[in-house]
Amino acid sequence: xxxxxxxxxxxxxxxxxxxxxxxxxxxxxxxxxxxxxxxxxxxxxxxxxxxxxxxxxxxxxxxxxxxxxxxxxxxxxxxxxxxxxxxxxxxxxxxxxxxxxxxxxxxxxxxxxxxxxxxxxxxxxxxxxxxxxxxxxxxxxxxxxxxxxxxxxxxxxxxxxxxxxxxxxxxxxxxxxxxxxxxxxxxxxxxxxxxxxxxxxxxxxxxxxxxxxxxxxxxxxxxxxxxxxxxxxxxxxxxxxxxxxxxxxxxxxxxxxxxxxxxxxxxxxxxxxxxxxxxxxxxxxxxxxxxxxxxxxxxxxxxxxxxxxxxxxxxxxxxxxxxxxxxxxxxxxxxxxxxxxxxxxxxxxxxxxxxxxxxxxxxxxxxxxxxxxxxxxxxxxxxxxxxxxxxxxxxxxxxxxxxxxxxxxxxxxxxxxxxxxxxxxxxxxxxxxxxxxxxxxxxxxxxxxxxxxxxxxxxxxxxxxxxxxxxxxxxxxxxxxxxxxxxxxxxxxxxxxxxxxxxxxxxxxxxxxxxxxxxxxxxxxxxxxxxxxxxxxxxxxxxxxxxxxxxxxxxxxxxx
Ligand code: TEU
Numbered sequence: 001x002x003x004x005x006x007x008x009x010x011x012x013x014x015x016x017x018x019x020x021x022x023x024x025x026x027x028x029x030x031x032x033x034x035x036x037x038x039x040x041x042x043x044x045x046x047x048x049x050x051x052x053x054x055x056x057x058x059x060x061x062x063x064x065x066x067x068x069x070x071x072x073x074x075x076x077x078x079x080x081x082x083x084x085x086x087x088x089x090x091x092x093x094x095x096x097x098x099x100x101x102x103x104x105x106x107x108x109x110x111x112x113x114x115x116x117x118x119x120x121x122x123x124x125x126x127x128x129x130x131x132x133x134x135x136x137x138x139x140x141x142x143x144x145x146x147x148x149x150x151x152x153x154x155x156x157x158x159x160x161x162x163x164x165x166x167x168x169x170x171x172x173x174x175x176x177x178x179x180x181x182x183x184x185x186x187x188x189x190x191x192x193x194x195x196x197x198x199x200x201x202x203x204x205x206x207x208x209x210x211x212x213x214x215x216x217x218x219x220x221x222x223x224x225x226x227x228x229x230x231x232x233x234x235x236x237x238x239x240x241x242x243x244x245x246x247x248x249x250x251x252x253x254x255x256x257x258x259x260x261x262x263x264x265x266x267x268x269x270x271x272x273x274x275x276x277x278x279x280x281x282x283x284x285x286x287x288x289x290x291x292x293x294x295x296x297x298x299x300x301x302x303x304x305x306x307x308x309x310x311x312x313x314x315x316x317x318x319x320x321x322x323x324x325x326x327x328x329x330x331x332x333x334x335x336x337x338x339x340x341x342x343x344x345x346x347x348x349x350x351x352x353x354x355x356x357x358x359x360x361x362x363x364x365x366x367x368x369x370x371x372x373x374x375x376x377x378x379x380x381x382x383x384x385x386x387x388x389x390x391x392x393x394x395x396x397x398x399x400x401x402x403x404x405x406x407x408x409x410x411x412x413x414x415x416x417x418x419x420x421x422x423x424x425x426x427x428x429x430x431x432x433x434x435x436x437x438x439x440x441x442x443x444x445x446x447x448x449x450x451x452x453x454x455x456x457x458x459x460x461x462x463x464x465x466x467x468x469x470x471x472x473x474x475x476x477x478x479x480x481x482x483x484x485x486x487x488x489x490x491x492x493x494x495x496x497x498x499x500x501x502x503x504x505x506x507x508x509x510x511x512x513x514x515x516x517x518x519x520x521x522x523x524x525x526x527x528x529x530x531x532x533x534x535x536x537x538x539x540x541x542x543x544x545x546x547x548x549x550x551x552x553x554x555x556x557x558x559x560x
Contacts, residue, residue: 012040015375015428016062017051045093096260101208102176125181131158131164180240212238297422355552379469386419475538502519535559540554
């Protein structure tokens, strides 16, 4: 297998907590995944990415790890994990794990040791700082910097025992590890090698571009709508990030065959991504960038801004052209942190949901890069009809609600409107397997309610329906596996100023593909010449006459 095998691969993300519950406790588990491997193999995906399954207090649904080399009992055991890994490999699928090493859980023994005393030999494994000069420790304003946590409140937690603060860019139960400390890095690399030696095929690396910090820990600029400073310039793509990733590559991946490493990098730019993903630099294979999922929000992440198709196209075009010669793109519409794609980029009404889910899938999968499918996306699953804040479970939603309503005086309905559209729980409702109770996800009480539309939208109803979203996604994956121009072709954006049509070509030698997606509920004609004799490779609706596309129609033409 070539080192760049992942260029023609499609990755499927499983959020184990919500995928399938085999033991009836209301939480998904590894046995549940094993029981549904044929659903995934039938789709034709090449790689499974599991969100964290390690022991964790579940403060951030497993992104707060208390033991990096074991399995959370809720999900199963290492033996069941080995069975899952073997089952994936037997079906020709690789399996990558979620690597969360910017921070651990505060219940990890490393942190328990670090916080036990100022002279602990693990004190420097985390970021500890005294109160600001002249300020009474533990009082508002005494925090070492003005940074806010991504989940609301300050990014510093005061620890009575030693009278100092520790840094947590996320929840206070997720203290940031200090990557300046060689021992921390060595412990992480040792753990990574332990999983790869077990047969795992790589990692998705959680906020990996935050591990290097400006050690002077400067205050951040106060951001609109927040009482905290934006510290991100001090910890996004920090001073030693490339050094750390090259060291990790050398200590963990060098000499291993057919690995996949994808770095989740909030705020990464195209120029930085060229450096991160240039194979000659030995850092990561690809990155998850955020420009397109930040296109419909303002500087305040909790602002709803109408999505402009021309803005979205400009972003994708910037990334396609920026990584055309060096590096590689990941391609995604959603994951466990984003709302459901068909509700955000398509039209989840009964009339247009199926067509628009297929259309957005076509546009994404025909780009140059590695596509990621999030569980349920292949079924056209939609956002959930949340009523009140009591319907939410996510620490990010609850933290934002508390800060916005309780501390910043916004009305509950104003905040709920944004959470209904953007909340991460939209993506975390149970996978919809069939029309039985709780969508066939569990025989118990699900930890988060199943979407009430599961009787209409579920895998069982789609496996035998050749016109289903599931079978259309299978055709998209088949096209990537069989048509070299999809993987290797160049990319040229067309109609950049059109607010309804998303059109581009892919060209490889004598083969040229034309892809058009109608992102509107109207019939639209694409003013593109020279394709009248082309072969229609794929469409989500009956063949159009000429290039007059029906509402939410996608077409892929080929000419040689
Ligand atoms: O997410 C990083 C991240 O940027 C998130 O804050 C995301 O942008 C935001 O939640 C979107 O609303 C990673 C994981 O994917 C996320 O699940 C974790 O909560 C977070 O890191 C901390 O580990």
